[in-house]
Each structure stands twice: as structure tokens, then as C-alpha cells.
Amino acid sequence: MSLLTNVMDHSLDEGYAEAAARKRADGSGGLPRTARAKLGLAAGLVLAALVVTVGAAQARVAAPVVAKEREELIDRIDRETEAADELENTVDELRDDVSARQREALKQSGGGGRTDLVGILSGAVAVHGPGVKLVVDDAKEAATGGDGDPRETSGFSDTGRVRDRDMQRVVNGLWESGAEAISVNGQRLTALSAIRAAGDAILVDNKPLVPPYTVLAVGDGKNLSTRFQNSADGVYLSVLQDNYDIRTAISVEEDVRLPAAPSVIVRTAEPRTEKDAS
Template sequence: MTVRRDVSMTLLREVTERPLDPGYAEAAARKARGEAPMQPVWRRVVVVVLAAVLGMGSVWAARELRAPQESTTQARTLLMTEIAERGERREAMLADNAATTAQIQTLQQQGLEGADDAVVERLALLGVGAGTAAVSGPGVVVTLDDSAEAQEGLPGSEQGYVLDRDLQVVTNELWSGGAEAVAINGHRLTTLSAIRSAGRAILADLAPLARPYVVEAIGDPTELQESLARSSAGAHLALLRDTYGITVDIRREDRLELPASPVRILRYAQALEGEG
């Protein structure tokens, strides 16, 4: 008896040589000869009715799933109300802080009446550096905003968000370039300010910042722009714009007005007795 060499591949030969199951092949042949049995009318009606019922059930289920639940709606409403109340409270506290700061400045000016002009000028310069005095003058404005894809929340657009370190790079370079005062979205920065992130939000001295992020710096506009262009900050901004689609705009302004910092922490050093 001769044994085929591919006897171990019987199943594979059946699949390649007879891809159609014999039962299906026989049914197809009967249908081609016109011998296929006709389905009863009642059976076809039942199939149509079942299909309609299943379709309506699917539509109803999808609508119920998409409809917001009452508990979810109530929780969202409560959260939005609490956010609005906290926002109003924050604005009221900021206004009260600003009024108190104005009173402090008035008392300081009254206390310095009759003092030496050199001392008054020295205190004014220290107030500018410490951020305790409002300032105005020419400077530059650097605006950063999330990419269009990130604003729409599209998948894979996470790198299109402005991060805290991006603002850190810009502000540090502005300070290094000779800026006398810097603010982000109207929030004055000092030597004690911190820019950090909390989840997706960016905070400056624990105050939340909203996009777009507008960094204002008072100083010589030409020197500040050249400093940004020559430094690593310029390359960083170009990377954000060209690679991640983040909006970067740098412009000169003849006059900027920056408020005093709302954060005032008094720190001083005192020499110990006997120490020279």
C-alpha cells in the first residue's frame, strides 16, 4: 500500500482544496437549481418583528445610558455652585488684601515723611525688587497657549499643553535678562514666588492660572528680547511652537503696569551679639 507523503496534512489539504463545507455546497447547488425550500410567510414575519423589537430595544438602551442620571446631575450642580461660591470668596479676599496693602503703603509713606531722600529712594528700589510696590514702564509680553488639539482634548495631544516648567523657563530667563518686575496673568512674582503644577492646573504662589498664560516683564525691551533669543529659553520656545503646536507670541510694549504682589512674607537677619 502506497502512503501519501502528505497524509499528515489531510486537514490542511481539505481547507485549501475544499474551502466550502459540503453541506453549504449542497445547499448552494439546490438554490442554483431552484430547488431551495421557500420559507413560510409566518416565519419571515416573525424574523422581521424580532429584528424591529431588537432594534428598538437597542435604541432605547443607548438613550438611557446616554441620559444623565439624576444623582449625577445633582452632584455636578452642587460642585459648580461650590466652585462659584469659592471663586466669589477668593475675589472678595483679594479685594480685601488689596485694600489692606494700600493702607500699609499709605502708613509707610506717612512714616517716611521728613526722612532723608536717599533713604526713601533706597526703600522704593527695594520695594520694586521685593514686589511690594506697583510698577510701570516699557517691557515685553510673552504669551503661551495650549495647542489647538489640546484645547479640544483630542487623544494624543497631551504634549500640546503648556506646563509649569515652560513658564519657569520663560520667567527665569526674563529675570536673567534684566527684568525689573515680572507678572503672569496679572499675578506679580517675587524672589519667593513658586510656579508649580497641581494636576492639569498651573499655580503661581498657590493661585491658579488660566490659559492663555501672559508673562509681562518690565525692563529694556531690546535687551529682554535679545536675551530670550540668545538663551536656551529661545530654543525651548521654538521647540514648543514648531514641535508641539503651542502658541508662542513675543511682543514689545511701551508701557506695562504691574500690581504689587499680594503675598508678603517679612524675613530678616539679625547679627548675634559678639559676632563680628
Template sequence: MSQQPPIRSTASPPARPDASMSLLTNVMDHSLDEGYAEAAARRDAEEGGLPRTLRAKLGLAAGLVLAAMVVTVGAAQARISAPVVAKEREELIDRINDETSAADALEDTVEKLRGEVGERQRAALRSLGGDQGARVALVAGATAVHGPGVKLVVDDAKDTQSGGGGPRESSGFSDKGRVRDRDMQLVVNGLWESGAEAIAINGQRLTSLSAIRAAGDAILVDNRPLVPPYTVLAVGDGKKLSTTFEKSADGQYLHSLQESFGIRTSISDQEEVRLPAAPSLIVRTAEPQAADAGKGNGQGTADTGKGTS
């Protein structure tokens, strides 16, 4: 009996389940484009094939070394320049101290010369002789004076008010209850007209050339700022001077300020008031006068520096 060869199956292999999705299968199997793969391989070859993590560590180490070098160089330069800077600073401080000392010395010299000039001016006024010389020195404020008089205190209102109107609307002050330079001008002029022989405001002696002005909210007397309350001392017949001033137009004006704006005022007779000499004396012209010209009430007495009884 003859042997028959084995029968081979002619059936085709079973189809893949995703055979109908060949496009998606190709995308999944080849997610990286061949061009990208070739570029990555070429870059690895050029860099010697070092792993990416190793390259990152080497870059970090190089950056740290470079930063350390920069810090070291900066510290070395600062250490080198520190003595130079300290020396320049010391030299600058020495120059400032020297210039300050020189300015102080010049200021002392100016004050000394000003005192000498003032003393010579007073001596020149006294050299006119007799009562006339003393009278001229008194009117010019060249010498200190003492005698009976009045004390007038003018102060701002307790509760200042803004707005309102009236004659104070044009004032530079924002509060109507504040004393203005014009108020003090009227007060001083009223005292002169009432018979005052010498006047001082807060220790600042007034002369015929004195100026009362305003700078912002401050009142200046001969460019010297004053602060309230403003104490006005006037030499003269105390009782007569105070009565005459209160009845004058300027005294009534001051009273209206008190009634309308609350500005505080008080006036009192004084048996003895002392006024200093003017800090600076300006002599412009001098003319001889008759013996009876310019006579006052004779209440004030010039201080000669020898003391009075």
C-alpha cells in the same frame, strides 16, 4: 296430543371483542385511582362542597379587597406624612440659605481684611523713604507698576505630538507640543537675569516668592491656574531687555522648543506696560541696605493711585 315445553338454548353469550385485553380495559374504565377519588371527595366535603370555579372567584375577590385595603392605608399614611416632609424640606432649604449667606458674609470680611493688610504692608514699605522705599515695593510686588518693557507670548503648538523622546520625555504632559511649568520657569528666570524689574503672567504678578508649578496638565502660578496662551509682561528697557533675553541660554531654549516641538512664541518691545500689584504679599524678613544696593535700571515706576501723566 301432548304439548311439549319450549326448548331453551344452552349456548353461552358471545364473548367481548376485548376480552383478551382485560388489563387495558380495567385501566380505561378506572382511569382515576380510588384513593385519589376518595381524597377529592373528602376535600369537597371539608370545603362545603363549593364548586371549584366559585372558590377561585371568591379567592380573587378576597385578594382584590386586601390589595385595596393596602393601597388605601398607604395613601392615608402618605397624606398624613406629606405636610411633615414638606415642612422639613422647607426648614432644610432655609438653613442652607442662611449658611450660604453667612459664608458669603465671611468671605467678604476676609477679602476686606486682606485688602487692609495689603495696604498696610505697602504703606510700611513706602515708609522706608525715598527711592529705596519705592524700590523695595517694586521688587516685592507690593504696588502696581507701569513703564516700558516687553511682551512675550508663549503658546502650545497647533499640532501636538505624543512620544518622541529628548529632554521632554520626563514631562507629565502627554503631548510634547504643550508648554510645561518648567518652560515658564526658565522663561521667567531668563527675563529676571536679562534685567526685568517686574514680571506678570496672564495678569498674575510675580514676586521673589512666587512659585510656578504644574497640576496635571495645568500650570499654576501661586496656586492660581493659567490657560494658554501665556502672556508674559516685563517692565524694563524694552529693546535691551528683549535682545538680551533672546541671546541668553533661556531664550535659546525657548527657540529650540519652537523649532523642535512647534511651540509658538513671539516677543515685542512695548512703550508702556502695566502690571498689577501682587494679590498677596508675604513679608518674612527686612534688613536695611546701603543707598546704592539693589538699584535697577530705573525703568519701572510704582503706581501711587493718583494717576500718571
């Protein structure tokens, strides 16, 4: 019985008891490592839940403010768009008024016969008459990408896309073949027009165009078509079609209609007077 009593009273080995006593004396006792890890995890979860709750509350409070700012921005865009449309209409009205005054002034000075011709050649007035319709389009398998021009630089695969320099040659070839007025996708060309590129897009007077590119030219339709196709630029276009699968189609039209250029601004020229002539 004394042995059983000793086991019950001293369940831990005396060595273990001494080690525990030393830990308590050094202050290193306390919760086991597993318990401390669980406690830290619980504290982290509580902190994360608190952050999410605070964020949701802030988003709920800020949502009406964001929606209001969005509506105000949309309203501002609509107002500015309407104002721009009104200004554009005013510009068109003023341009028409200036043209009418110019014609009247030239008639009074005996130069009325030259007004219409100058307006046609400068692109300031809409025109129509016989001519040709030339459509230039990318190849069916045209791909994007590639920084090189396959028609000038070796080492790059062709993308099958129409380039700005291609359209420049087409337009110049039509002028040289006898065209009196030209438009590209409804954009009237003038002496101040420029055909450039921005990435894969072709710009005419800084306005982007999308393929297919429809070129309308007023002139002696049949002769204009024949001269262009036999010119160096017409042959160049045929080479693009044969070698790069760029699609082209030209037809003679009885009546093509070209709009007036959106703006014809002369910055340098001035009327010549009798004093200047002397």
C-alpha cells in the same frame, strides 16, 4: 338508563377520587399551583404599591425641610462670601497703610530713596514701564490625558499642553535677560512666588491660571526681547513651538502695567541695627 345514571353520579374516575381523598387527608390539598402563584403576585403588587405610597408621602413631608435647609445653606454662603470680601478689603487698606508708614519712616531716617526701589523689586507696589509681552498657549490640537511628560519621559504621546516647568523656564529666562518685574496672567511674581502644577492646571502662588498665559515683563524692551530669544530658555521655547506646536508670540511694548503682589510676607528677616553690626 342505569348506565347514564351511573355516569352522572360518578363523573370522576374512582382512581382520581381516591387520590383527591388522600391529598385532603394529608393536608396537601387546597388551591392549585397557578392560583397560588397569582395570589402571591397580587400580594407582591399590593406590597410594592404600599411601599411607593409610603415613600411618596415621606418625600412630600420632607420636601419643605430640604428646601428650607437649601435656602439656609445659600444664605450662609452669601454671608460668608460678603465677610470674606470685607476682610480682603480690610487687608488691602491695612497693606496700603503699612506701606505709607514704611515710606514715611524711611524718609525720616534718610532712606526714602530706597523705599520705592525695594517696593518694586519685592513686588509690593504696582509698576509700569517699557518691556515685553510674551504669550504662550497650548497647541490647537492639545489633548487631555497622559501621565508622562513628553519632554522628559519617553513612551508617552505629547499632549501639546504647556507645563508648569515650561513656564518656570520662561520666567527664569526673562529674569536672567534683565527683566525688573514680571507678572503671569495678572499675577505679580515675587521672590516668594512658586509656579507649580495641579493636574493639567498651572498654579502661580497657588492660584490656578488658564491658557493662554500672558507674561508681562518690565525692562529695556528691545534688548530684553533680543536677550531672551537668544538665551537657552528662549531657544527651549522655540523648540516647544517647532516640535510640539505650542504657540508663542513676543512683542516689545512701550508701556506695560503690572499690579502689586497680593501679599508679601517676610517670615524670617529682621531689620539690622547698629548693635548687630558691631
